[in-house]
Amino acid sequence: MAGVLQDLTPREEGIAAVSRALAFPWAFGERTLPFEEAAGRRIMRPIIAPEDFPPYDRSTRDGYAVRSVDSHGATPANPVFLREAGEVVMGRLPTFALGSTECALIHTGGILPSGADAVVMTEDAEATKGWLEIRRAVQRMENVLSAGEEFRAGDVLLPAGRRLDFRTLGLLAMAGIGSVPLPDITVGIVSTGDEIVPAGTARLRPGQFRDVNSVLLASSLREEGYTSRFFGIAGDDRESLRSVLFRAMDECDVVLVSGESSVSMRDHSSSIMEELPAPGLLVRGILMSPGKPTLIAGMARERKLLFGLPGHPFSCFVSWYAVALPLLNAMIWGSAEGTWTSVHLPAAETIFAQAGVEEFTPGRIEKGRVVPLPVKSGFAGALTHAHGLCRLPASQETVRAGEEVELWLW
Amino acid sequence: MAGVLQDLTPREEGIAAVSRALAFPWAFGERTLPFEEAAGRRIMRPIIAPEDFPPYDRSTRDGYAVRSVDSHGATPANPVFLREAGEVVMGRLPTFALGSTECALIHTGGILPSGADAVVMTEDAEATKGWLEIRRAVQRMENVLSAGEEFRAGDVLLPAGRRLDFRTLGLLAMAGIGSVPLPDITVGIVSTGDEIVPAGTARLRPGQFRDVNSVLLASSLREEGYTSRFFGIAGDDRESLRSVLFRAMDECDVVLVSGESSVSMRDHSSSIMEELPAPGLLVRGILMSPGKPTLIAGMARERKLLFGLPGHPFSCFVSWYAVALPLLNAMIWGSAEGTWTSVHLPAAETIFAQAGVEEFTPGRIEKGRVVPLPVKSGFAGALTHAHGLCRLPASQETVRAGEEVELWLW
Numbered sequence: 001m002a003g004v005l006q007d008l009t010p011r012e013e014g015i016a017a018v019s020r021a022l023a024f025p026w027a028f029g030e031r032t033l034p035f036e037e038a039a040g041r042r043i044m045r046p047i048i049a050p051e052d053f054p055p056y057d058r059s060t061r062d063g064y065a066v067r068s069v070d071s072h073g074a075t076p077a078n079p080v081f082l083r084e085a086g087e088v089v090m091g092r093l094p095t096f097a098l099g100s101t102e103c104a105l106i107h108t109g110g111i112l113p114s115g116a117d118a119v120v121m122t123e124d125a126e127a128t129k130g131w132l133e134i135r136r137a138v139q140r141m142e143n144v145l146s147a148g149e150e151f152r153a154g155d156v157l158l159p160a161g162r163r164l165d166f167r168t169l170g171l172l173a174m175a176g177i178g179s180v181p182l183p184d185i186t187v188g189i190v191s192t193g194d195e196i197v198p199a200g201t202a203r204l205r206p207g208q209f210r211d212v213n214s215v216l217l218a219s220s221l222r223e224e225g226y227t228s229r230f231f232g233i234a235g236d237d238r239e240s241l242r243s244v245l246f247r248a249m250d251e252c253d254v255v256l257v258s259g260e261s262s263v264s265m266r267d268h269s270s271s272i273m274e275e276l277p278a279p280g281l282l283v284r285g286i287l288m289s290p291g292k293p294t295l296i297a298g299m300a301r302e303r304k305l306l307f308g309l310p311g312h313p314f315s316c317f318v319s320w321y322a323v324a325l326p327l328l329n330a331m332i333w334g335s336a337e338g339t340w341t342s343v344h345l346p347a348a349e350t351i352f353a354q355a356g357v358e359e360f361t362p363g364r365i366e367k368g369r370v371v372p373l374p375v376k377s378g379f380a381g382a383l384t385h386a387h388g389l390c391r392l393p394a395s396q397e398t399v400r401a402g403e404e405v406e407l408w409l410w
Numbered sequence: 411m412a413g414v415l416q417d418l419t420p421r422e423e424g425i426a427a428v429s430r431a432l433a434f435p436w437a438f439g440e441r442t443l444p445f446e447e448a449a450g451r452r453i454m455r456p457i458i459a460p461e462d463f464p465p466y467d468r469s470t471r472d473g474y475a476v477r478s479v480d481s482h483g484a485t486p487a488n489p490v491f492l493r494e495a496g497e498v499v500m501g502r503l504p505t506f507a508l509g510s511t512e513c514a515l516i517h518t519g520g521i522l523p524s525g526a527d528a529v530v531m532t533e534d535a536e537a538t539k540g541w542l543e544i545r546r547a548v549q550r551m552e553n554v555l556s557a558g559e560e561f562r563a564g565d566v567l568l569p570a571g572r573r574l575d576f577r578t579l580g581l582l583a584m585a586g587i588g589s590v591p592l593p594d595i596t597v598g599i600v601s602t603g604d605e606i607v608p609a610g611t612a613r614l615r616p617g618q619f620r621d622v623n624s625v626l627l628a629s630s631l632r633e634e635g636y637t638s639r640f641f642g643i644a645g646d647d648r649e650s651l652r653s654v655l656f657r658a659m660d661e662c663d664v665v666l667v668s669g670e671s672s673v674s675m676r677d678h679s680s681s682i683m684e685e686l687p688a689p690g691l692l693v694r695g696i697l698m699s700p701g702k703p704t705l706i707a708g709m710a711r712e713r714k715l716l717f718g719l720p721g722h723p724f725s726c727f728v729s730w731y732a733v734a735l736p737l738l739n740a741m742i743w744g745s746a747e748g749t750w751t752s753v754h755l756p757a758a759e760t761i762f763a764q765a766g767v768e769e770f771t772p773g774r775i776e777k778g779r780v781v782p783l784p785v786k787s788g789f790a791g792a793l794t795h796a797h798g799l800c801r802l803p804a805s806q807e808t809v810r811a812g813e814e815v816e817l818w819l820w
Contacts, residue, residue, distance in 0.1 A: 036609075036625070039629055039632065054619070055614075055616075056616075056617075060722070089604075090603065090604040090605040090617075090646060091603075091604040091605035091606075091615075091617045091618055092616070092617045093616040093617050107674065108721060108722075109603065109605055109619065109721065110605075111616075111617055157794075158794070165629060165633060166626055166629040166630035166633055166727075166793075167793045167794050167796065168794055169625050169626065169629045170622045170623070170625050170626035170629070170723055170727075170793070171622075171793075171794055172625075173609035173620055173621065173622050173625040173626075174620060174622045174723070176611065176612060176614070176620055178610060178612060193500065193501075193519065194499075194500040194501040195500040195501035195502075195519055195520075196501075199446075199583035200444075200588060201586070202586060202588060204465075204586070205501075206465075206466075206502070206503040206521075207466075207500075207501045207502040207503050207521055208501055209464070209519065210583055210584060210586055211583065212580045212581075212583045212584045213580075215446065215579050215580050215582075215583040216576055216579065216580035216583075219449055219575060219576040219579045219580070220576035222449065223575060223576055236500060264517065311518060311519065312470070312518075313580055313584070317576075317580075341775050341797050341819075342775075342778070343753065343755065343775060343778055344778045345753065345755075365751050365752075365753060368752070368753055368754045383576075383577045383580070383581075384567075384568070384577050384578055384581055386577065387751050387819075409751075409797075409819060
């Protein structure tokens with residue numbers, strides 16, 4: 001089939017090939033939510049400032065608004081004396097202007113009266129009988145936040161794709177942004193495996209295991225700002241898997257199916273993906289560890305994206321986080337960026353790795369060094385205590401204690 | 411008043427003094443939620459594993475379960491031949507045991523039959539006429555996750571205070587934990603200032619500003635796993651502030667009141683805090699920048715904790731994040747820990763600082779170096795693009811480009 005990448009594809013190459021084959025970004029509908037209800041979500045389009053902030057020059061201190069030239073030369077030994085012309089009332093525009101050698105009492109956040117261009121702090125002044133003794137010179141705009149200094153009308157406050165968190169919601173409140181546009185997309189989650197039972201199952205029959213991947217994926221999706229829907233657990237037979245996958249693809253924009261570690265499941269998934277309209281199955285495995293059995297398929301006309309993720313929870317997570325999530329971002333906003341922050345820190349101990357495969361290990365920062373957390377096949381201790389994923393590029397072999405290792409911080 | 415720390419207190423000293431004066435931790439009630447509804451919250455008590463995981467030795471590969479001794483010496487040139495005794499059905503306990511020189515077909519996640527102690531991967535074997543040709547020796551437990559290897563019944567899966575996120579929810583699902591205990595506490599938020607109007611206000615009268623701090627604090631509280639309630643904006647007069655504060659303290663366990671940058675508000679707050687039952691006002695300012703005007707009061711018998719935070723959004727945030735949040739954790743769990751991860755990275759440019767005061771600046775990681783983001787008094791660009799707070803201890807002066815700086819990652 002045209003466009004199918006044979007064998008294992010390096011991760012970044014695979015991501016780029018899929019983005020290209022599917023002509024990302026796709027146009028999606030939007031839905032608008034009041035900004036406070038959109039906490040944790042990603043915005044569809046850039047948010048533009050509707051007005052300057054602050055709209056006026058404001059004092060950043062309690063003190064006295066002055067003309068800075070009047071303060072020049074003032075020292076504790078040689079104070080300057082100014083006449084108090086009034087007091088700036090909070091929440092109002094000053095009703096007076098400052099003339100030469102005049103000053104006005106002002107509070108933090110107060111608006112400078114016309115004529116004033118600086119604020120002398122309370123501790124550098126003393127008021128006596130209608131006169132103010134100033135003991136320190138101020139520069140123009142000292143202790144002042146000038147009009148438009150935070151942002152100007154038309155500035156991009158937040159770029160498209162930015163997640164709304166404590167750092168950004170306060171900014172929207174400041175700018176008076178009432179509602180925000182969110183991409184109207186849903187990610188479907190399917191688990192597979194005859195041995196897998198729902199996460200909430202209290203008592204297991206011998207041989208059964210609870211579904212971890214759907215819980216892990218749904219919570220990571222939520223934290224990354226996406227809406228997800230769980231379509232249940234398909235058995236290991238092709239027809240059962242096919243019917244769940246087609247329903248999920250029908251009702252969602254993106255589908256994550258996990259459980260591809262077993263050869264039979266992987267065969268079923270890839271044969272189902274080969275049935276799909278063009279371009280269909282695009283990636284049949286990625287040159288990474290864990291995450292090798294990752295499958296990626298897409299339908300360009302129908303605008304659907306489908307991922308087959310490994311069955312082991314840690315492998316499933318790495319494949320989602322390092323492959324599917326960047327592609328999800330590319331699908332909506334055009335740029336295949338992960339959501340991690342990359343840092344290089346010294347390894348606290350030796351991290352064994354083989355050349356030729358990009359490898360990921362959970363890492364924990366302790367005293368500024370990265371402690372690799374061993375993962376066998378489960379993920380319990382490992383992900384739980386990790387601050388991020390250590391990434392060892394294909395070109396890198398074992399990292400010795402003290403050498404720098406790349407850590408992708410969540 | 412006994413217990414009042416005069417003048418500015420170093421941050422860590424202030425936190426320790428408050429913890430001591432109020433005899434943290436306090437006993438709080440719990441409420442129990444299904445684990446999936448508790449996403450993002452912090453657990454009251456440690457979560458203990460109710461059972462071993464996995465309950466049986468499981469294969470981590472598709473392949474053949476074997477007795478490892480039978481494989482010894484196997485190479486491609488000198489393969490070993492084993493007899494296929496059966497297939498392990500997923501989701502069932504094997505109904506047969508392996509005898510000497512026998513093997514069994516097994517899938518990823520399958521349970522090892524009695525007698526088997528390792529798995530030969532599919533790619534290292536070839537089945538022919540009921541015999542299996544094995545071309546690689548395996549060690550005991552190779553490609554096997556042994557019973558109890560992830561965790562054992564009675565192990566602490568998550569410590570008290572741990573936040574439930576993608577890293578931990580999957581673990582709870584794996585262990586079959588149905589519900590989790592959460593601390594039953596509420597944090598009240600009060601904003602102050604005659605010039606401040608609700609965040610949702612579309613059109614401002616000249617001189618009015620929207621309430622940023624309540625939005626910033628509520629979203630940070632939510633992300634840190636706490637429940638908050640907003641009590642509105644009190645005017646700058648003492649009686650209005652007093653009545654809102656007392657109502658908030660009545661209905662909540664902790665109250666954050668912001669707007670202390672103005673001398674008058676700070677005087678009102680501190681005089682109201684001085685009215686409180688013992689020990690009352692404990693900290694009258696912290697030797698940090700920003701965040702100096704932070705006030706801390708507590709009532710030991712009534713179990714209430716009250717913080718006066720600065721009015722500038724960035725200062726308010728730093729005071730909340732570096733002082734109030736660790737104390738909130740100490741109040742509930744006994745240890746005054748922040749929620750940041752501390753790393754030391756080279757500064758991308760010079761960060762100016764003065765000795766004698768602990769200073770905080772937003773910092774962004776770019777190419778592994780920390781770029782300080784200038785903050786004047788607002789916080790728009792600064793917090794928005796920051797990955798954390800640069801912390802310059804009181805003992806440290808200016809950090810030159812290339813020198814390491816401490817960054818508290820969110």
